[in-house]
Amino acid sequence: MNIMPDFDYWGDLALQAWVNINPSPQWASRQIEPYRGLPFGTYLHSNRPRRQRKLTGPLEPSGQSFWDRFKLLSWEPDQRTEDQSGSAFLTKLPFDIRIMIYEMVLGNRALHLSAQNPKSRIEHYTCNRPGEIDLEGANHACSDSAIRQRLSSPRADQQEVTGLLPLLTCCRQIYSEAIDILYSANTFSFTQNFAAFTFLKLMVPPQRLLTIRRFRLHMRIPRHPSLNSRSSRDWQDLWTFFGSEMSGLQNLYLELQMLQPMEAYIESTPDDEAEAWIRPMVTMAVDAYRRRGCVVEIETRHVRHYPARIFFNENQRSELLEEEDVLALTCAALHRSIRLSLG
Template sequence: MRHVNASSIAVGLLCGPFICAYIVFTSCCCPGRLRRSSDCDEKKKFERRQMMAPKPLAVRPLEHSLTIPVPDFEKTRSAGPKRGKTAQQLQCKMMSLPLELREMIYKALLGNDTMHIVLKETKLGHLRCKASTLEDCPVVNEVGSPSRESCWGHTDSANIITDTCMSTGGKIEPTDGDILPLLQTCRQIYSEAIPILYKTNTFSFNDLDSLRHFTATILPVRLSLIRSITLEWCMTWPIYDVIAQTLLLSNPALYPPNDEATWEESWRIIATMPGLQKLRVRLFYFEGFRNSLAEMAILAPLMEVKTPSDFVVTVNWLGEDVEGAPFVLVRPEVDMVDEEDAW
C-alpha cells in the first residue's frame, strides 16, 4: 500500500507559498529566468533539421521505368516518351534458378536484418545493426541525448550524420550497406527483391523526424509491405505538461520533433501501416517522472495503433498498469518496498 510521509506534506505546505511567490515575482520582473537557457540551441537544431530535411517523394504514375512488364510502346505512344524494353533475361544463370532459390539469395543479401534509419544531409540513410539480435542492440537513447556508443554511428547536435561525424581515423565509415547495386542490376531482380527488402527487415528509428521522412520518401505500396518496426525515443520535458509550459514563457515551449504535434503525427503514420505485425517501442523520460495525467497523454496516440499482433512498449518510469491498451506496457522492475519509498 502506498503511503505519504507526514514530513513531506509539512515541507510541501511550508515551501508552497514561497515557490508561488517566486514564480509570480519572476514572471513579472525577470521573465527571462523562467525561459530555458537552451531555447536558442533548440531553435538552431530545428532550423538545421528543416534545412537538411529530405524532399518528399514526387507524385509518380503507377507504371514507371522499373515496373514489369513495361507497357508496349505502340500502345502508349501518345502517353509519353519511349521507355526501355524488358528482356526475358534467359541468358542469365541466376534467372534460370527457381523463384524460391532466387528469393533465398535475396533474403541472404538484403533481408532478415535490422536497418537503423538515420538522418543525413538532405536525405536518409541506414546502418545495419551490428548486434546479433535486436535485444542485444546497444541502447540508443539515454535521458538527455542519444548515446554515441551504439551501432547507430556518430551524429552532430541535431542528430544528423555527416561525413565528419562518420570519419574514423581519417576514413569515412560507410552507410547504406550496398543495397542499391543489386536492385539496379535489372528490372526483374528489382521487382523480385524489393518486396523482400521491406517485408523481412526490421526498420529501426531513434528519431521521429527520420520516421516521418522515411514514410514520405518511399512509395505507399512499399510502406504497406513493412512488417516490423522499432522506435526508441527520449521524451523532452515539458511535453504534455500545460502548467510547466505556461510558466516557462517560451513560445513555442518545444520545437519539433520534441513537441506534441510531431509525437501524435508519428503515431498516426504508424497506425495507417496495414502490414505492420511487430512493433517494439522504448520510451525514456527524466528520472522521477510520476505525472499520471502526462503519461496518459503520452500513451494516448499509441492506443490508436491496432494492426500489430506483437506490440510491446517499454518505459523507464514507474506507474500503474494501463488497461484496455493494444500493447503490453513494460515498466522497470522494483520490489514493493522501493516502490513505496519512491512515492
C-alpha cells in the first residue's frame, strides 16, 4: 500500500472502520456502498512487493560496488550461474532451436486462473478447447475433464509433474532464455477481479508484465465508474494500467458484468453525456492499436464492442473534424452500443 498520504485511500479506511464498529455491519455496508471505489482499486494503488533476485541470469559478480563487497558478510549462499558446458541441450543446439522447443513446451495454451478467495493461492488449469475461446467469448467453457492444478503440481491422473514451472526452475540459463515465453506465448484468462489483480500487481514482476500478449477477464463491476470520485479514479487508473504497465498486449478482452444499478445508470444517461467513463476505454484502445495493433474487446450481455474500430469508422465519416471531436463521437457511439446491449 502507498505510504504517502492519499485522502481517497484514508477515506476508504474510514468507511470500512465505520462498518466494523457499527452494530449492524450489513446495514452499514449498504449505506457506504455509493461511496466505495471499484473492487480492483486497492490492487492498482498497492506497491509491488520487493523480491530478491533468484533465477534471472547470468549473474557475474563484479566486485566493484559496495553492495557486492557487503554481501560477502552474508550467511546466504551466493547466487551464481554454473558453467553449462556439460549440457548438450545448451551447448549443441542453436539458440533459435531452443526457443522453438521452449515455445512447444511452455506456450500455445489458454490458462484459466482462479482462487477460492483473496487470500488463497492462485490455481490454474489448461483450457482443453483453446481454439474456441475467442469465438465463444463469455459463453466459453472447458469440458469437465479439465483438471485444476497449481502452477507446479502434478496432475491427478499422472505420475510426473506436468506444470509449467519445473522446466524453468531446473537451470538459471534455461530460466533466463525461456521465462518470457511463459508470458508471451499463452493466453491468461480470469473470472475474478481479486485473482486477476493479485496476479498482475503482486505476483508478476513488471518486466514480465510487459511481455503478456493476450489477457482475458470476466470483470464484475458493482457500481458505475462515474458514481463517485473513488470509482472514477479507479476506472481511469485501470485503463492507464493496461496501456502503460501491460504495453505488450496484443489482445485485451474484458467481459463486463454490471449489477442492475449500474445498468440503470447507463440506460438513463444520454449517449453524448457519458464521455467521462467511456473515454478511458477508447483512448487506451486507440493508442494500443496504433502502437502495436492491439485489439481491445469489451463484451456486455454477449455483445462485443470494439472501441478502436468505432473510432476509425467515425474518423472516416468525419475526416474534417479534429481528433478530439472524433473521440467525443466515438464515446457516444460506444455508449450507445453498450446501452442497447442491455436490452
